[in-house]
Every structure is written in structure tokens, then in C-alpha cells.
Amino acid sequence: MMLSQPIVFNEITKDQIRDYCEASGDHNRIHWDSDFARESGLPDVIAHGMLSMGLLGEALAKWGYPQTSLQTFEAKFKEMVNPGDKLKAICRNPDEVQSSGLIRLSLSNQLGTEVCSATVKLLPAGKPQAG
Amino acid sequence: MNIPACPLSAEPYEIRFDQELVQKFAKAFRSDSPSLPPTIGAIALQGAFQIINSTLKADWRKLLHVSQTFEYLKPIQLPVTLKTQTTLQEIKTRAQMHFLNFEISLTDSKTGEPMMNSKSTIIVRTS
Numbered sequence: 001m002m003l004s005q006p007i008v009f010n011e012i013t014k015d016q017i018r019d020y021c022e023a024s025g026d027h028n029r030i031h032w033d034s035d036f037a038r039e040s041g042l043p044d045v046i047a048h049g050m051l052s053m054g055l056l057g058e059a060l061a062k063w064g065y066p067q068t069s070l071q072t073f074e075a076k077f078k079e080m081v082n083p084g085d086k087l088k089a090i091c092r093n094p095d096e097v098q099s100s101g102l103i104r105l106s107l108s109n110q111l112g113t114e115v116c117s118a119t120v121k122l123l124p125a126g127k128p129q130a131g
Numbered sequence: 132m133n134i135p136a137c138p139l140s141a142e143p144y145e146i147r148f149d150q151e152l153v154q155k156f157a158k159a160f161r162s163d164s165p166s167l168p169p170t171i172g173a174i175a176l177q178g179a180f181q182i183i184n185s186t187l188k189a190d191w192r193k194l195l196h197v198s199q200t201f202e203y204l205k206p207i208q209l210p211v212t213l214k215t216q217t218t219l220q221e222i223k224t225r226a227q228m229h230f231l232n233f234e235i236s237l238t239d240s241k242t243g244e245p246m247m248n249s250k251s252t253i254i255v256r257t258s
Contacts, residue, residue: 010161023155024173026180028191040192049196050173051159057169058160067169067203074200 003094003103007059009087012047017083020051042080049077052087052116056105059089060120065103069125075118079109086110097122132189132229132255134222139186141178141217145240148174149210167209172201172237172249178217179233179251186219187231193256202248205239212240213247229255 001007014032021027026048029036037045053075060066081087091097092104103120148171156168183189207213216236223230235249 016159016161019155020159023152023159025177026173028194030192050170050176050199053199054156054160054168054170054173058162058164060169061162061164061166067167067171068206070169070203072200072202073169074198076198077196 001062001064003063003091003097005063007062007089009055009058009089012051012081012083012085012087014045014083017045017047017051020048020054024048024050026050044083047081047083047085049075049116052077052081052107053118055087056089056107056116056118059091059105059107060103063091065120065122069123070120071123072121073118074120075116077116079113079115081109081115085115087115132187132257134224134229135186135219137219137221139182139219141182143214143216144178145212145214146174146237147210147212148207153209167207169201169203170199172235172247173199175213175215175217175235175237175249176233176251178215178235179219179231179253182217182219182233183231183253187255189255195254195256196251197254198250198252200250202250204248205244205246207246211246213237214240224257227257229257231255 034044089107097103101122105118107116108114218234220232220234231253233251237247238245
């Protein structure tokens with residue numbers, strides 16, 4: 001896919017957040033125990049920030065930039081992600097990626113609120129690959 | 132929450148990076164890609180969680196992961212066992228929040244080669 005094309009993800013589910021607990025080993029109860037999350041003042045369980053960053057990693061791969069083409073990957077977590085959220089990844093600088101070697105990414109929810117922003121520095125040889 | 136002297140390092144430990152681990156991440160991302168996710172190093176954040184639990188004894192409900200950086204130093208060929216060294220570099224306190232800066236280095240357990248670095252900033256609210 002072209003960098004100018006947004007990547008739209010399926011709705012975030014509680015099962016998916018639980019799967020991320022399994023993968024990452026982060027079993028904080030606010031990610032899987034709805035009662036505990038509510039007692040903590042949250043509407044329900046919330047997704048890990050690292051799940052958001054991981055989805056931006058997925059978007060990179062779909063745009064043709066797999067892990068092997070990256071030098072650094074830096075993310076800032078801005079808003080909570082809840083079950084039911086529909087997330088969309090965009091590249092903010094598609095026309096400047098080749099010249100700058102940087103990819104600026106943004107992940108936003110169905111309200112258009114940015115939940116995670118990130119910057120990738122590509123390896124000098126980091127050219128788009130089939131994806 | 133306890134405020135220890137920094138930098139504070141945790142005991143190094145080993146993590147196996149294999150196709151099974153890749154598949155667990157791919158499942159969580161609802162991905163059909165067999166390639167290595169760039170955030171697979173998230174598995175090494177457990178060293179930071181251990182310091183938060185055992186030394187800081189922080190309340191997890193007041194924790195917020197605010198930023199994360201990975202630096203890729205060498206291509207990772209699966210399967211491989213990486214040694215993980217976690218250091219709490221510093222704690223800055225301002226506006227009723229503790230900012231914890233963790234650095235994690237991942238090295239090849241056989242050759243000792245640096246493979247990946249990770250930096251995490253985690254906030255603990257005090258109110």
C-alpha cells in the first residue's frame with residue numbers, strides 16, 4: 001500500500017486486549033478485569049499503549065517498511081484506547097519520507113482524536129519493500 | 132511509592148525470541164504477517180514492571196506509560212535468546228507526578244552483541 005493511504009484496523013475488542021496481555025506478559029488488571037478497571041475510575045478495561053504502537057508497526061509493514069528497515073521507532077501515548085474503538089493509522093509526511101528518512105505516524109480513533117503519535121528513523125538503506 | 136537511588140539496575144534475565152512469540156504478537160495485532168513486529172521488544176518491559184513492583188511498590192492504577200522508543204542495532208534472526216538488562220535511570224518528580232525513565236538493553240546471550248535498546252517513560256501519579 002502507498003504511504004498516502006490510511007490503514008484502518010478492525011474494532012478493538014476485549015479479547016484482543018487479553019491477547020496482547022498474553023503476548024507482552026503485561027497482565028496489569030486494568031487490561032483484563034472490567035470490575036477492577038471501573039473501581040480504578042475507568043469506564044472499562046483499556047488497551048495497552050504498546051498495543052497502539054504495535055498497530056502502528058503493522059501499518060509500517062503494510063506500507064512496505066518492515067522491522068528490518070527501521071533504525072529507531074519512537075512513540076508517544078496520548079489518549080486511552082477502549083474496547084469498541086476503531087483506529088486508523090496515517091503517515092503525516094508521505095512526500096518527505098524518501099528525502100528525510102523519517103516517517104511520521106499518527107493513530108487516531110473514530111472521533112478523530114489522536115491516541116498515539118510516532119516517528120520512525122529509517123536505516124540508510126531502508127527502501128520500501130513489497131507489502 | 133518508594134523512591135530509590137538511581138540509576139538502579141535489575142538482575143539481568145534471558146528471553147527467547149522465536150516464531151511462537153512472533154505469532155502471539157501477530158494474534159494480538161490481528162495480523163497475518165509472519166515477520167518480526169518492530170515492537171516485539173515490549174516483552175522486555177517486564178524488567179521495568181519488576182522494579183515497579185518489588186522496589187518502588189507503586190500503585191498500578193496510578194501508572195501511565197507515556198512514551199516508548201526502540202533502537203534496532205542488529206537484525207534479529209529467530210530463534211535467538213537475548214539477555215535483558217533493565218535500568219531505572221532516573222526519577223523526576225513534578226506536578227504531583229513521578230516520571231520514571233527506564234532503559235533496557237538486549238544483547239545476544241551467546242555472542243554478547245548489542246541487538247536492541249528500549250527506552251520507556253512511565254508516570255506514577257501521586258494524587
